[in-house]
Amino acid sequence: MSTLTVRKPNLDLSSGFPRHWMGGDVYRTAFMNALSMSFPLGEQMFIDSVRAAPPEAILDPLLRADVKDFVGQEASHRFMHQQFNAELARQGFDYTLEPRMKWKVERIRRLPVQDRLAITCALEHYTAMLADYVLRHPEWLQGAEPRLRTLWSWHAAEELEHKAVAFDVYRAAGGGYWKRAIWYLHVSLAFWLDTNWQTVHNLRRDRAVWRPGTWTSAARAWFGWRGMAWSLMTPGLGYLSPRFHPWRHDNRALLRTWLESNEDSVRAIGRTRA
Structure with a gap:
């Protein structure tokens, strides 16, 4: 049986949500919106990458089952963020990077399977x-619109649950250290450039780029007490260790705690038997 469970949140976003849904914080809203805009294309790329692995590389029945449920989870994430992004579009926030990202995804599809998996x-x-x-810092979503707090925390919980699947497929397909390290450095630069570019575009569309409060919030979010910069630095560098594996940092307790506290917020829609 798969170690994963495919779930759907009990959410309806059809009625829309506030423009500054992160408790009125313009910067954090713009940043999270930028992430969401990239998810549908990115998650489809992840799905395509693991599916492209040769069947003879995934002989372990447990890994095969995990791959199937990884696909199910990512498809659910893509669907929910498409709804989220549709509301952003109605509010006037366009994904300005979309043409370029589609071009990049198409180029990645033409790479050898190991490279596609290393990028994933x-x-x-x-x-x-x-x-x-x-999940470790619930204050990040404090004040967020309740449905969206559920959306993002559900997505986070499942990202933890399946965080090793692509890595295990990469290794099963013969992927080695140097390829994944080099691609990680490349992806890191592209990820932060693209995310910050889209965040600034969102702020510009919101006429908030020149507000002092915008950048006070940004500085606090990244470099304040428990800021993201400090929290991401050690695990970010840890990926470059030859001994790295996602579960060397075992944070499944965060997943269990969230699921136990939010069992009415999501429903299981399937597990895969090997």
């Missing part, structure tokens, strides 16, 4: 680090 591993490490931060 790198991005999955970033989603896992951000997920750990969101």
